[in-house]
Amino acid sequence: MSVKMVIIQGSPRKNGSTRFLSSVMAQSAQGAKAQVSEIDGTKLSFKIPGCIGCGSCHESEQYSCVVDDELAKTTAGLVNYDVLAFATPTYWMSYPAQLKMMVDRMGSLVKFDQSGSVQTPLSGKVLAVMATGNDGMEDNMALLEGQVKSLAHMLSCQFHSCMFPNIPRDLSTLREDSRLIEKAGEFGRLLSTAKEHHL
Ligand SMILES: Cc1cc2nc3c(=O)[nH]c(=O)nc-3n(C[C@H](O)[C@H](O)[C@H](O)COP(=O)(O)O)c2cc1C
Numbered sequence: 001m002s003v004k005m006v007i008i009q010g011s012p013r014k015n016g017s018t019r020f021l022s023s024v025m026a027q028s029a030q031g032a033k034a035q036v037s038e039i040d041g042t043k044l045s046f047k048i049p050g051c052i053g054c055g056s057c058h059e060s061e062q063y064s065c066v067v068d069d070e071l072a073k074t075t076a077g078l079v080n081y082d083v084l085a086f087a088t089p090t091y092w093m094s095y096p097a098q099l100k101m102m103v104d105r106m107g108s109l110v111k112f113d114q115s116g117s118v119q120t121p122l123s124g125k126v127l128a129v130m131a132t133g134n135d136g137m138e139d140n141m142a143l144l145e146g147q148v149k150s151l152a153h154m155l156s157c158q159f160h161s162c163m164f165p166n167i168p169r170d171l172s173t174l175r176e177d178s179r180l181i182e183k184a185g186e187f188g189r190l191l192s193t194a195k196e197h198h199l
Helices: 018-032 072-082 096-109 136-156 171-175 178-198
Strands: 003-010 034-040 083-089 127-134 158-164
Touching: 003 018, 003 072, 018 034, 018 083, 018 127, 018 158, 018 171, 018 178, 072 096, 127 136, 127 178, 136 158, 136 178, 158 178
Parallel strands: 003 034, 003 083, 083 127, 127 158
Antiparallel strands: none
């Protein structure tokens, strides 16, 4: 059975480096027989931005946020995929606020049992990040990578990352960089088989 992968797009820029490299990643994953969908995490409508910590999701038996908006419905739908891949630029050593709203709502996909252990339907899935940035890894993109790695660990997900530090500022230069394009393509192929390796 083919892997169901969703790319959660975190770049607010339509014609930027993140969307370009994530489209390369998506095409190569599709070429390797993954079923690839994309959620534009920067465009989801909401009644309340992010999470207000009301705790109602933890009291309910459902794994969903109680706020009736697109952000909640889309977040609840993440459980339908084998591979969740964030594609994001680095903003201030992290990911953009638009994406953070969805990550915060992902609290609704978690419950804590009496011993405080995390129960989540995301357990056993793959949580990945592909990120671009203008500066280097140290004290910068490594912090973003570490955040998603810690999130994956907490959710008992398998973690993969593909980081593009010092990305060319000019998209036409990036489009001609076969090394970076190959790296994004390889990551797509890896994610298309990551779940199988895990099992
Ligand atoms: C608000 C903002 C903050 C940024 N902060 C960082 C940063 O902390 N580290 C970094 O390497 N690049 C940073 N950048 C540069 C972007 O990560 C980089 O240009 C990225 O490739 C943009 O992706 P895009 O082309 O998809 O928009 C920042 C850009 C913006 C607009």
